[in-house]
Amino acid sequence: MFPWGLKTPDNKPFLALAPMAALTHAPFRELVASYTGCDLFFTEMLNVRALVFQNPEKDPYLRQAQRDRPLVAQLVGRDPELFAQAVRRLEERFDFAGYDLNFGCARGVIQRYGWGVSLMKEPELACEIVRAVCASTKKPVSAKIRSGWKHDREALLGFARALTESGLSLLTIHPRTAQEGFKRPARWEEIRWLAEELPIPVVGNGDVFGPEEARRMHEETGCAGIMIGRAALLRPWIFRDVRSYLTGGEIPPPPPPIEAPEELARLIRELLPEEIQEKRFSLWLFWYLQNFSFGVHYFREIQKIPGLEGKLARLRELLAKESFRPYPARPYLHR
Ligand SMILES: Cc1cc2nc3c(=O)[nH]c(=O)nc-3n(C[C@H](O)[C@H](O)[C@H](O)COP(=O)(O)O)c2cc1C
CATH class of the missing domain: 1.20.1160 (Paired amphipathic helix 2 (pah2 repeat))
Known part of the structure; x- marks a missing residue:
């Protein structure tokens, strides 16, 4: 049920480092791993076209470190066949634990290409991508989504269920719409809707800035995992602190700032x-x-x-x- 052996025995959520373009490269993931507490790592988004047509051995974004495991490659694009080819190339040459499909990025250029969150407007194409990737690997396939284009429970659940039926093993949601940016607080109740309804583990993401918020997100939503992005850039040791707090321990002192x-x-x-x-x-x-x-x-x-x-x-x-x-x-x- 839980891919990558992620289920923690004490029923506490597992902790994941969010994919962040130009930031969650191998050196940063290794830094996070060195402080312990992070259970799952993602690469930054990788363009499937570049993976297919360029030499992946020379691609610095595909570098792996020592301790950043399990490491999932996040893929972005819109052509199911290119997704499938990209995964087959990665399967031959690299040792990723699985593949994550970016159906959530709302940046202008990504949307202009019809990638990322744009695919939440095209559920059939998104499902075709899931099926194409699942057919190209035996490893778990996950996806990262947003709320969509408005806060609409039925539309969100319908999209998530369709992805799940197409073969997904895990789903992360950052509950903000495509237009919201970071302006409004993330709507954690949407994480709960998915966690209650889906048969696969749901990872909650958005506005966890410390151990107390991690505890509250888990309590309020029942999510299987918690993904942290920006706060991990500020404190790469945040996973150690969240883990300690969730298991009843003290928050250890921070390292010297340098x-x-x-x-x-x-x-x-x-x-x-x-x-x-x-x-x-x-x-x-x-x-x-x-x-x-x-x-x-x-x-x-x-x-x-x-x-x-x-x-x-x-x-x-x-x-x-x-x-x-x-x-x-x-x-x-x-x-
Ligand atoms: C600088 C930056 C780059 C990001 N790049 C990606 C990306 O490549 N793929 C992706 O799915 N999300 C990306 N995101 C979104 C984050 O993964 C995450 O969903 C968002 O920051 C909310 O989580 P947080 O409140 O813990 O930061 C990015 C966010 C930031 C701030």
């Missing part, structure tokens, strides 16, 4: 090609520095310093006098 940047820079150097190292580090710092009151100013200053080593040297000075506020770890700026 620890995660130092470690991520080291992993980026090890696992990513040189031409994208600095950019990826800066993209993450934009989020991480929001832990601190003067984070925006720090970020502006650090961005101007060339080279990873130069950036780290200044960060060591700036973060020496900083400390973390208690949870929730909520970002105030988005990109």
